[in-house]
Amino acid sequence: MDFVTLGGNLLGTIQLGDIVLYLTPFSLFLFAVLLGFTVLIGLSKPETQVEATMHYLNNTEVKVGQKELKQRRFLAVICGIASAGAMITGDLFNFTLFMALVGILNIGIVSAVKQTSVLNSAFNYGLIAMMCSLPLFGGAAIILAATGTLSLAVLSQMPASPMVVFGAVMMLIGILGESGVAPFFASKAEMFRTAGSPYIVIIVIIHLSSLFIIVRAVEILLLVLW
Amino acid sequence: MNLMAEILIQVVIAFLAGSLLLGLHRKVMARVQKRPGPPIVQQLIHSLKFFFKETAFPKTVSKVFYIGIVFILALIWVVGVIVGPVAKDSLLILFGVYAVYKIVEHNSGSSSGSPYGKLSCVRAVLSAATELPLFASIVFVYLVTGTMNIGEIITYQSVHGPLIFSIPLAALMFFMLIITKSPYSPFAITKDKVLISGFETEHFGFLRGFMLFSEAIAWYVLLWVFLTIFFGPLNAVGYLVGMIVISFVTGFINATTPLLSPNHSVMTQITIGAICFAGTALMIFTGVVA
Numbered sequence: 001m002d003f004v005t006l007g008g009n010l011l012g013t014i015q016l017g018d019i020v021l022y023l024t025p026f027s028l029f030l031f032a033v034l035l036g037f038t039v040l041i042g043l044s045k046p047e048t049q050v051e052a053t054m055h056y057l058n059n060t061e062v063k064v065g066q067k068e069l070k071q072r073r074f075l076a077v078i079c080g081i082a083s084a085g086a087m088i089t090g091d092l093f094n095f096t097l098f099m100a101l102v103g104i105l106n107i108g109i110v111s112a113v114k115q116t117s118v119l120n121s122a123f124n125y126g127l128i129a130m131m132c133s134l135p136l137f138g139g140a141a142i143i144l145a146a147t148g149t150l151s152l153a154v155l156s157q158m159p160a161s162p163m164v165v166f167g168a169v170m171m172l173i174g175i176l177g178e179s180g181v182a183p184f185f186a187s188k189a190e191m192f193r194t195a196g197s198p199y200i201v202i203i204v205i206i207h208l209s210s211l212f213i214i215v216r217a218v219e220i221l222l223l224v225l226w
Numbered sequence: 227m228n229l230m231a232e233i234l235i236q237v238v239i240a241f242l243a244g245s246l247l248l249g250l251h252r253k254v255m256a257r258v259q260k261r262p263g264p265p266i267v268q269q270l271i272h273s274l275k276f277f278f279k280e281t282a283f284p285k286t287v288s289k290v291f292y293i294g295i296v297f298i299l300a301l302i303w304v305v306g307v308i309v310g311p312v313a314k315d316s317l318l319i320l321f322g323v324y325a326v327y328k329i330v331e332h333n334s335g336s337s338s339g340s341p342y343g344k345l346s347c348v349r350a351v352l353s354a355a356t357e358l359p360l361f362a363s364i365v366f367v368y369l370v371t372g373t374m375n376i377g378e379i380i381t382y383q384s385v386h387g388p389l390i391f392s393i394p395l396a397a398l399m400f401f402m403l404i405i406t407k408s409p410y411s412p413f414a415i416t417k418d419k420v421l422i423s424g425f426e427t428e429h430f431g432f433l434r435g436f437m438l439f440s441e442a443i444a445w446y447v448l449l450w451v452f453l454t455i456f457f458g459p460l461n462a463v464g465y466l467v468g469m470i471v472i473s474f475v476t477g478f479i480n481a482t483t484p485l486l487s488p489n490h491s492v493m494t495q496i497t498i499g500a501i502c503f504a505g506t507a508l509m510i511f512t513g514v515v516a
Contacts, residue, residue, distance in 0.1 A: 005372075005373055006318055007316055008316045008375075024316075029305065029322055033302075037329075040291060043290050044288050047286055047288035047338065048286040049341075050286055051341045051344075052341075061286070203332075203347075204336075207332055208329050211328060211329060212322070212325060214325075214357070218321070218361055
């Protein structure tokens with residue numbers, strides 16, 4: 001299957017040596033939304049999280065310090081840019097690199113929270129992400145070994161051999177684990193349950209990057225397999 | 227017709243039709259539960275009313291996100307109208323639109339600082355499980371028709387007949403998404419009444435108006451896509467009848483089913499999705515579907 005069938009008319013390509021970025025309405029939409037959210041993250045301040053205090057009538061308000069906000073907002077902005085790169089790249093290896101970077105940044109963003117429950121969830125997610133980096137890169141390597149290329153434009157024109165199918169399945173497992181979506185989403189949902197857990201400025205990019213990378217992965221798998 | 231004019235007309239149609247269909251949905255639910263229910267136009271009046279109400283901003287909000295997110299919500303469903311009814315472009319873009327919708331749902335809850343919004347935000351993460359059946363449904367449509375382009379899918383159906391007859395289980399997966407999106411659905415865990423109005427709880431005035439505007443357009447777009455990719459080329463009357471029937475059926479289902487707990491909701495959706503996925507794959511690969 002080619003780019004046009006999947007994502008609409010090819011609007012243009014950007015060639016950076018052997019790295020080719022391509023723009024279709026589909027990839028442009030994902031890219032623009034990610035950049036838009038990244039700008040919002042850069043401009044936003046966190047909300048004040050409120051919850052009832054146990055055994056008392058007053059509320060507990062949790063505010064975020066300026067120093068912590070700056071560090072984590074920086075990570076969130078980098079995560080947004082990495083995710084945006086994953087949306088328009090035309091190279092399978094670049095996509096896996098962006099994916100791994102997003103996984104590492106997600107763990108980094110939540111690991112600064114000083115709450116046991118949040119740290120536990122981040123630790124569980126970190127374990128899954130680390131384990132899944134093997135099938136992620138392994139899958140891409142198998143596809144390279146079977147076809148001799150990592151270019152999506154070339155792969156989309158090739159028939160899928162059993163080794164390519166195997167590599168694609170490995171990659172899918174890797175992407176699911178690295179992005180922490182179903183069936184691994186529970187550890188991510190647990191991170192945000194309580195007051196004092198990660199706030200809007202950073203959780204938006206954690207979920208946005210995961211969901212969009214899954215959407216892009218669907219396109220890539222269809223390109224490679226059909 | 228001028229493209230901008232067509233987009234504007236289609237967005238207005240989507241808002242008016244979506245609001246009236248949601249009004250019908252409420253009416254059906256009320257009648258099933260032996261209540262008179264509000265007039266069908268109530269949803270539309272309700273949406274317009276909010277644009278003229280005073281807007282308040284809670285002191286706990288993250289203001290840029292709190293305000294920005296409702297405009298993004300409206301914008302993505304306008305993109306949905308452009309990609310669907312106007313341009314009949316790629317189904318994958320609509321898949322992306324739905325993914326952004328889940329993020330917006332998540333962020334509007336979290337940006338307020340309210341614990342109700344926060345819990346709704348956590349549930350929005352869990353309810354992303356509906357993405358998987360939606361994706362599977364779209365892939366099966368591709369496998370049968372050989373294209374993701376909505377215009378070409380319509381052409382395919384005009385030759386081979388509606389896809390609802392060849393891949394009914396894929397249609398069922400998509401229909402499950404429609405039930406999930408419908409108000410008071412058994413899967414509507416983000417708007418559970420124990421969370422007041424879920425992620426919408428802390429949005430007032432014109433911000434709520436934008437949310438209701440987006441909900442109406444979202445309902446119209448989802449019904450339009452479902453009817454278009456599974457019921458073949460339809461004229462305006464066909465779409466109208468189809469949308470009324472689906473709103474009626476979902477209203478009946480929602481009036482007679484309780485809200486599931488978050489875990490049960492996700493489990494049910496994944497189970498139905500898995501059964502339909504296996505069934506459709508079997509039909510395609512054993513040659514039942516040509």
